[in-house]
Amino acid sequence: MGYDEFKKDIIESVKKFKSTDIKEPIRIIGHYDCDGICATSILVNSMTLENRNYTVSIIPQVTEDEILNFSHETFNIYFFVDLGSGQLDLINKYFKEKTVFILDHHSFEQTDFGDNIIHINPHKEGVDGSSEISGSGVVFMFSKALNKKNETFAHLAVIGAIGDMQEKKGFKGLNRKILEIAVKMKKIEVRKGLRFFGIETKPLFKILAYSTDPYIPGVTGSESHSIQFLKQINIEPKINSTWKKLEHLTNEEKQRLISSLIIKRNNEKNPEDVLGNRYILIEEKTSGPTRDAKEFSTLLNACGRMGKASLGIGACLNNKKIKSKAIRCLDEYKKEIMKALRWYEDNIETENVITNDKFILINTKNNILYTIIGTLASIVSNSNNIEKGTYVMSLGYTPKNLIKVSLRISGRDNDIDLREIIKKIMNSIDENQVGGHKNAAGAYIPKEKENLFIRKAQKILSGN
Template sequence: MMDKYHLFQQSAKEAALLFSSLSTREVIRIVSHLDADGISAAAILIRTLNQLNRRYSISIVQQLSDSLIDQLKDEKHELFFFTDLGSGQIKSIAEKLSDRKLFILDHHEIQEDIKSDNIFHVNPHLFGIEGSKEISGAGVVYTFAKNLYQDIEKHAHIAVIGAIGDIQEDNGFQPLNDEILQDAVRNQKIEVQKGLRLFGIQTRPLHKALEYNTKPYIPGVTGSESGAIQFLHQIGIEPRTGSGWKKAVNLTDEEMKKLVTGIIMKRLDEDNPDDVLGNIYMLPEEPLESPTRDAREFSTLLNACGRMKKASLGIGACIGDRKTKEKAIGVLKDYKKAIIDAMRWYEKNPDKVIRKERYVIINAEDNIPASMIGTLASILSKSNQMKDGTYVMSLARTEENTTKVSMRMSGDQKDLDLRQVVMEITQKTGGESGGHMKAAGAIIPVEKESDFICTAVEVLDKLALEEPVA
């Protein structure tokens, strides 16, 4: 008897066999999500279709809304692939594209398990597997693609990057993702190293990497540039080199030992002072000091491309085109500027922020791009401005006259499902909700913003009373 993991893999195999039986003359219409996972998923599918000499057209979207599905209905394509989205909109897809052949390769919660001869649905939730933790959208596409093109294993690292982008790595992976990781390691695309889990090891000046590091928090260092520089001097590491600021990747073995020991000593009052150490996922074929060398930084690069409406560059970076990869790296500068602009707007507009002890609601209206509003919520939830257990909700308007909502929570609340919180609000006010346990969201009509915020206040006030923070 097969367990749930084998049943899931079998469903991917069956979908691949069905796809193989279809006419090769069809132009395939691909729709994928704009985050790191969605871009990784699209890249794996494109790599596979290229090998099969198939023609395709692709769109990378922020949200699969009813209006977008209406637009797809008006197209002449007969064969659609939805990757890293679709399961939460399956009713609308099934209704409006009932005369098309549809492949949905997703890991989000399923709106409804619809059975139809024209829909081939591959999703871990169908087998009792938690898609927000155990496999990414890119991982689902990779599992499907392995049945069509065995050499896709040489691109397993892209699915790992997608999983890291969706925060599915917790000093290791659960079984399905880990199986993909082993493919990447076996093909020498990823090296798993034990070391200091510090974002920006390859690219940031060491003192800035320490200043911006929030998980884990380093007392007196996190959030303080002067504190970070002083800390380095105290442990005997000169933060400058002859040509500029020193990066973590430039440290000698002896300096790295000093750094690790110093951070642990700073964290002795924490529950797990040594949890700064753990798995680091390096791509050995990528150049040193490049944002494509560390899988975590690569996932940020892909997010930048998606958020800055340059998803094609992210796909090219995944596929391995060197010139496209260089252009994608250039997008990071624009992305960082957009983040700074969003943070400055937040700091200068307290009248647009509802701030209570257990939650913060930010309504940016038209002042921050909708593609950046989730990034703002994520950064704030990880900042030392927010106590652990604080809900962070942000809203911004899209170009389609809707409002995008993003929700995060500060700290590591393991059993909390933000999807349920957002769903409770949208059930009362209208709108489409979705996302993951730790990163949920919604799309609502602009005219419903006030109602949504009032209802969110009611729901979050109630949750604050029910869930006291220890």
């Protein structure tokens, strides 16, 4: 068990791939989140290098119907990236005549399948796929073993891992190795600095005013207090008539800002937590939303959730024109989220939101784009006025007569496995389409079971 075995699995799968006929086109199916988009982009790059033709689809979830449809296509070679491990039985059932590569990192149930299926997953060898390597990391390792030139795409695997929340005060395990490659290839520079989200792109006073993590007592939550704070420490918040960004500060001012923030956070648990690793994509334009790997990952998530994953792939492949379209998509996504939050505020007192001291259950029905109900649940669970350990569950209708469910919990340092909790609810209604991870889980249910699901969820989330 371990890294060596995992690497052996990869080398074995590369051998199998190399034995396929070069004239055979490749069918690539990837997950629609940041990690899935990065995974797909790495694979697209490496298939281009191999002179292989390919067709790509990016999908939000893998239903049985969808798997059946893919299997009816004329391709003989398939790649499922950042998904597929959870559908091994279905893929086995419908792809008997095809060669299938599954490159994934989600946990899975043991099942038997034919040797036409090549299943690469770190969990198989006891390597933790929820913290040590992402889906794009798995695809990167495969691509690197196929051709060393693919090392130039290591940064995409770093962005993917960030998108899957695997960066926690640095990277560990295989992620760390991949980061080292990205640094060696001069794609990423790790800088210790202020770890506020959007620090490259937004006015300084806004960043401080809207930062909940790290929290700044007396500043977070108020734009005017934020402006005052800057003036107090002798940093003029404006340059001529525009608001200053971090890049406008002198080094001496930056230092003063950092030490003043730490002093302000004197009574917090770790005052110096304003500092952290930043992953700078060296080749990207300064002060654009693709310069900081965390912001890049948000951009990709936005594209996927707005149904425009192809823009995300274009941005990863560094197509300038598509990249600017992707940035516009990010703006639309932000508007959707604002709309979702307003809807939530307006509906707190209605039957659409059920609350008790253990959970908040939000049924958005048709009112919110179903791909962002997870984001809504995350934002609600992170808001200040919620007791730690409160579950936040959101539901939304998909166009395919299903209901998407997302589950989050407030407070970060608890050991509760949300995936297990959703599984328990799903078992109680005889459903099994569960996805996600320990800290962010989801499911799909048929619309007919809406009321039943809500009843069972209330029971189980209350601890009964």
